[in-house]
Amino acid sequence: MSARPDEDGPATRPMTSVAVEPERVLRGLPAAPGIAVGRVVVFDRRTVLVSPASIAPAAIDAEVARLHQAIARSRARLEQLRATLDPTLEAEHRLVLDAHLLMLKDELLVTSTEAEIRNGKSADWALRHVVDGLVGRLAQAKERYLRDRTHDLEHVAEDVLRALTGTSTSLPPIREPSVLVASDLSVAELLALPREHLLALVTELGTVTGHTAILARALHVPTIVGVRLATRKVAAGSEVVVDARRGELRLDPSRDERAHAEQQVDRYRVFAGRLRESRDAQTRLADGTRIEILANLEIEVELDEALGENAEGVGLYRTEFLYLDGVVPDEEHLVEVFSHVGKAFAPRPVTLRTFDLGADKLPAPLSRERVHRAIDVAAAAPNPALGLRGLRLALALEDLFRAQIRAILRAAHDAPLRLMFPMVATVEELREARRVVDHARRELADARVPHGTVSVGAMIEVPSAVMLADVLANECDFFSIGTNDLAQYTLAIDRNDPAVAALASPLSPGLLRLLRPVIALGRERGLPVSLCGDMASHPLALPVLVGFGLRTFSMPASEIPFARALCARLDAKLCEDVAKRALACATEAEVRRSIVARLGATLGDLWDEHGLVL
Amino acid sequence: MNEGPDPAGLSSSHVIVNELGLHARAATKLVQLASRFEAEIELEREAQRANAKSVMGVLLLCGSRGTSVRIHARGRDASEAIAAIGALIDAGFGETT
Secondary structure (H helix, E strand, O other): OOOOOOOOOHHHHHHHHOOOOOOEEEEEEEEEEOOEEEEEEEOOOOOOOOOOOOOOHHHHHHHHHHHHHHHHHHHHHHHHHHHEEEEEEEEOHHHHHHHHHHHOHHHHHHHHHHHHHOOOOOOOHHHHHHHHHHHHHHHHOOOOHHHOHHHHHHHHHHHHHHHHHHOOOOOOOOOEEEEEEEEEOOOHHHHHOOOOHHEEEEEEEOOOHHHHHHHHHHHHEEEEEEEOOOHHHHHOOEEEEEEOOEEEEEEOOOOOHHHHHHEEEEEEHHHHHHHOOOHHHHHHHEOEEEEEEEEEEEEEHHHHHHHOOOOOOOEEOOOOOHOOOOOOOOOOHHHHHHHHHHHHHOOOEEEOOOOOOOOOOOOOOOOHHHHHHHHHHHHOOOOHHHHHOHHHHHOOOOOHHHHHHHHHHHOOOOOOEEEEEEOOOOOOHHHHHHHHHHHHHHHHOOOOOOOOOOOEEEOOHHHHHHHOOHHHHHHHOOEEHHHHHHHHHHHHOOOOOOOOOHHOOOOOOHHHHHHHHHHHHHHHHOOEEEEHHHHHHOOOHHHHHHHHHOOOOEEEEEHHHHHHHHHHHHHHHHHHHHHHHHHHOOHHHHHHHHHHHHHHHHHHHHHHHOOOOO | OEEEOOOEEEEEEEEEEOOOOOHHHHHHHHHHHHHOOOOOEEEEOOEEEEEEHHHHHHHHHOOOOOOOOEEEEOOOOOOHHHHHHHHHOOOHHHHHO
């Protein structure tokens, strides 16, 4: 399951020849599962190159007219796109288009460009020159959200430049089944594509948790993101195999490779169809043992995905995204968001994790006010992963933290919500956070504001929390194990560092040994324990976790059907045996081999369909 | 609204109260509103002026929270324009903080 976006070729290339072969396989991050074979349509959004060009005085009027025509074309396109936007999309997307439309008729942009043309410059050169000047001025702004506006201006200018230079302006038409290889694709663009002709999507930019990837999963379009230089390495019209389960793009497949891939396409279709059919509300092992499958949620679109997959609740609702678009959400807005998700799932429980900011996720500098100084400190941390982040940062931003806690308590008035703190490392932190909760509850009661009760849990994702699990258990109502961070902190591996990321394996014996006692403690004490990292749906790790006694798993909605299919083949006794063998292993490779040996006969075909490389 | 003398028309001072100041969303709303009026409208901050109907101009003015801006308007519907834009700024651009 290790995805290496930066690796441009098969991991083990046979060393039989020293001749430089053209790259046959490009790699990226699997963003929406599936496999496809088809011809490529390339969409490259990169900046249009403009060469300086002077024009004759007689040509000036015509050149000005050319500029206005290009702007009009660009505007018509934006207006059309705005009109066709799905009305259920957030107003936010609409306002971005509004801002772009305003830029297109902005005097600083249009009048200045016209003035440059009247100085004897070509329209494309004049526009580029004016835009560069404006970008330079915006880029000097102290506020990051203003600096970010330079991207908007660039997008707007590029679109006009494309109209001026006759470069293909927007998405190429897709009239037959094709694989789209794009530098980048927005949600609106993906929605505008003919779904019946879109076999697969490959992008250079984008992340697995980005809006476009989430939408691709919802639309069942096999998608790989983060394939470096894809638009330059893949020729338009050439044939490719997209294996989005593995994050592999194979160029110009041989006849055999093509035939093999086509077989897999058919098999995957049957497999995915079968998975989707089994959307039982309850998951059971083959022996009848109940397994609870919850969803991880981050943004609105995922909510429908999770409801569609019949998740039994939400095990991890990440609230930090509410803080990342440059505006600090106020209490009323938070109440609205939390009530909405709570009511959507009621009576199933929704676990809200208080904002886990810091390290790789920091909000844009919000203002120079006192509370935000903590964010600057976190941003300047010598090692952000070990700096002011998670619950520590929340306690330092007490105003924001209290507003969020109040909002959760208020939203709990009419929906079953649970509250969970990220990155608990010490008992002191947990106590301090609980004091904030108690204080907020008293405030609400005194002011007679309607609110509800919530159970309060701690994320177990720092090794010290594992060692302190028995004491932490005395001071909270449930645990949720975050295996991504726990692996990172246990193995001293930065998941964002491609040189070592693959070593943070969920099958690492050190990690497995840390997990078992926490799960066992929960069972002894009757304390609910769930697990919400990538490991929860890992095809080899899931049986081990069942063997440790874990009964509640939380995962991205797209993984739920597969996890259910795995569970339906397993029984508790078998898993206990798998777990016992895994714990006896000294190395990750041994763990892997032992699971494969014990479960290959039971799960082999599922692993294969899922794209697991053994 | 504290209307002061302006040789060329009307003007009024306002303090930016929303958290982010004149960020893109706020600027978009302001320009959309200003464009509905015939009057020539300008925003002034620390001796810098920008056409209130130019989104680039308003963005480059970079008004962050707490700074004060002055709206100038000249023309038939100048006083309505000032009242409407002033109200938008005072209301924090419809953001709640």
